[in-house]
Ligand SMILES: NC(=O)C1=CN([C@@H]2O[C@H](COP(=O)(O)OP(=O)(O)OC[C@H]3O[C@@H](n4cnc5c(N)ncnc54)[C@H](OP(=O)(O)O)[C@@H]3O)[C@@H](O)[C@H]2O)C=CC1
């Protein structure tokens with residue numbers, strides 16, 4: 280990338296794509312002391328060696344790397360986990376609904392109408408990944424699970440996460456457009472799963488879970504009683520339940536909960552802009 284005539288200029292690259300062509304440049308940017316603000320999850324949930332190279336660059340005098348919007352969009356998840364770790368708390372688990380798309384789908388769908396039509400609504404609202412299969416197959420939540428685990432000091436990779444996909448194997452490799460046209464083929468299976476849950480007085484929710492102590496993680500469709508906090512969200516809300524030595528049963532307390540909209544243009548832009556303001560303050564420019 281060509282940029283700036285002065286070698287001493289302060290440079291901040293803001294990555295609002297989901298492109299690996301872009302994220303593959305983070306390490307050289309950070310190593311030349313360019314700062315990176317991103318909502319693209321490809322590096323902090325990706326190849327561990329490359330992630331470590333970026334972390335090492337930022338720790339060893341390189342540019343600063345801000346990633347708050349990669350999990351929970353504008354919600355304070357990375358900053359909360361970092362504060363807990365920095366203040367000596369011991370994080371035991373992080374569990375919840377980490378996807379705005381999946382939250383919207385199960386908060387909005389009535390269990391009887393076509394599930395695939397609710398997917399089209401989520402895409403139109405700007406909640407989904409550019410290819411909505413990355414939400415439905417659990418990959419987006421798995422990425423967030425890896426991001427949360429790494430922030431808790433557990434060096435997991437995507438391959439370590441046990442993931443339940445909601446994309447039938449025959450639709451896994453067609454084009455995104457063909458997938459959207461054909462996802463209705465899965466409506467009957469979804470209606471059956473919702474009916475099974477409903478018979479038990481439950482609803483379906485798509486849950487990410489990091490067990491910090493066991494150093495393991497999963498992404499699963501789970502049945503919850505209708506009064507459970509995970510069952511009472513609305514819209515594209517995310518919920519993160521963080522259990523630690525201070526917050527949670529071990530500390531004789533309730534868990535720390537962060538809840539609110541976790542996808543959509545406005546809240547994602549707010550997360551990115553918050554990081555840009557944080558960088559400016561850090562550099563004494565604001
Ligand atoms: N949507 C949300 O609520 C949230 C999204 N994110 C993350 O934000 C990122 C963007 O998501 P979203 O805005 O929904 O996706 P969109 O598809 O709406 O936007 C992606 C944009 O990136 C551009 N782009 C893609 N590749 C390149 C490239 N190589 N160089 C320059 N521009 C490129 C696209 O341009 P073009 O159309 O011309 O290809 C498009 O404008 C993703 O990484 C996503 O995970 C994070 C938190 C929440």
Ligand SMILES: N[C@@H](CC=O)C(=O)O
Nearest residue numbers: 378379380407408542
């Ligand atoms: N597709 C993602 C966007 C934010 O990360 C989601 O639905 O949560």
